[in-house]
Amino acid sequence: MENLLYWVGLAAVAVSALTGVLDAGRKQMDLVGVVMVGCATALGGGTVRDILLDRPVFWISDQTYLIVALATTVVVFFVVRGLRLPPRLFLIPDAVGLALFTIIGTQIALEWQAPWLVASLLGVITGVVGGVLRDVLCNEVPLIFVRGELYASAAGAGALTLVGLQALGLSAVLAAWIGMAVVLAARLLAMAFRITLPTYAERDGRDD
Amino acid sequence: MENLLYWVGLAAVAVSALTGVLDAGRKQMDLVGVVMVGCATALGGGTVRDILLDRPVFWISDQTYLIVALATTVVVFFVVRGLRLPPRLFLIPDAVGLALFTIIGTQIALEWQAPWLVASLLGVITGVVGGVLRDVLCNEVPLIFVRGELYASAAGAGALTLVGLQALGLSAVLAAWIGMAVVLAARLLAMAFRITLPTYAERDGRDD
């Protein structure tokens, strides 16, 4: 399980660094800005999870994650800049990263004896905080708050599935794969069929 | 004292989750967005305090806080959405939450042997960070920075009162109640009589 988590983690870091760059690039940032936003997107969720659990921050105790994030952002920056990419292109890898991070986060929180609801929330946090950081750093209302195509809720469903299946005695690995499938399926179906959650009716009162 | 802090804490969490929802709703967020902003508002201040003090994060070691925050946001979301609520309605509960959190934060910091000034600041942080997070997540300049009706300063006055009274040998409980009264009185009077602090004269140079 550890070993699986490790490689899946590296993959998730690379994938969401990619999405961070694709998104940050739209803000006319320079190389360093894009790299920093890309790294924040890739490492932010797990960092917040580790700090909340008071366990060593994963990319500080193992430099590999940081190297993967930096390399991905720099390479992607020089490969895709100038290209006119369809804005929705990065939504598929983004959904994959969401699924991977959510399940890893929940799994790690469970191993650190977090109560079930906290473990699920930490999974969601691991999955979505990177994107929230990216949007806040780009000075936007985080997309997951406004665009209702089951993002955090897809992550929550997957995390709760993982917790539930393990409680039912399923092996951690099997529960993890099923959980990932739930997140991915919920997110992709929601995007495909524009499934959204109820939104708050009131219009914005403030002047912005 | 512990017991008092506990129940007061749960009350403060519920109250500021309520204010988070009322405020976040104005941003046309969906259910998950509102829930996340509500939870960030309710749990953010205490979380930052615990991380700064390097003590276990309160809602991770005790799931009750998280359940209260989640339940409050979901219930409030479905109860008040659609209703046309006066925007200033949530200012009274908000002031109560500010007073409760500030005193709890200062008290906890003192128990963790933080120096007096640090303890007071951690109290203010516990009181105001939730709202700052809420505003940053809603992509606004945090209200407490621009609207000068004694917000952080009311919290600071209450925190310093608590620290001072305990230094004078008053019982923790009595000092806590007096401190809360100071925060609440200062904030409510400031709102009633539009008491503001001096603001910086220079106009904004940047284009926003």
Place this chain on the structure above:
Amino acid sequence: MENLLYWVGLAAVAVSALTGVLDAGRKQMDLVGVVMVGCATALGGGTVRDILLDRPVFWISDQTYLIVALATTVVVFFVVRGLRLPPRLFLIPDAVGLALFTIIGTQIALEWQAPWLVASLLGVITGVVGGVLRDVLCNEVPLIFVRGELYASAAGAGALTLVGLQALGLSAVLAAWIGMAVVLAARLLAMAFRITLPTYAERDGRDD
């Protein structure tokens, strides 16, 4: 070395509190807002570094830093408000603060056995996070991401220089001074000659 780090640290805190106030003042904030943004600018980088390294937060274990930050912000607030200061005035002290914080951060991370790349990044974080926090709290895209006059990259160059020189066996103190010189020189030359990094070509797709 410890002693040098200590005084250099206090100087860096005062300098960046000053820059925080000069910048925050342009947002029409009141006294408390300016003080809080000033303190976040002065203490934010080191705080994030300490939390990431899981070492005691510097201004909590030693109140002096907090007192220096608070005193500087309050004094600067009353001294410069109303004055019409050239907006680029604070760029020189800002560059000095960047150099000081970056080297201190890298040095501390190395002493805490962080791997070389992590230590350099933590140095950059110590140097730039304060300014990022300031900009996010002022609801702006962090300047270091958009304005490409070698800011984080100057910090990175200095941090890597420090790490490299120490690896080559140079004394920590000497390596520190050389590292600071590198940061300062890179930043000042970049400002003087408008040296910028390549930016991402794509225009912003979102409506903001």
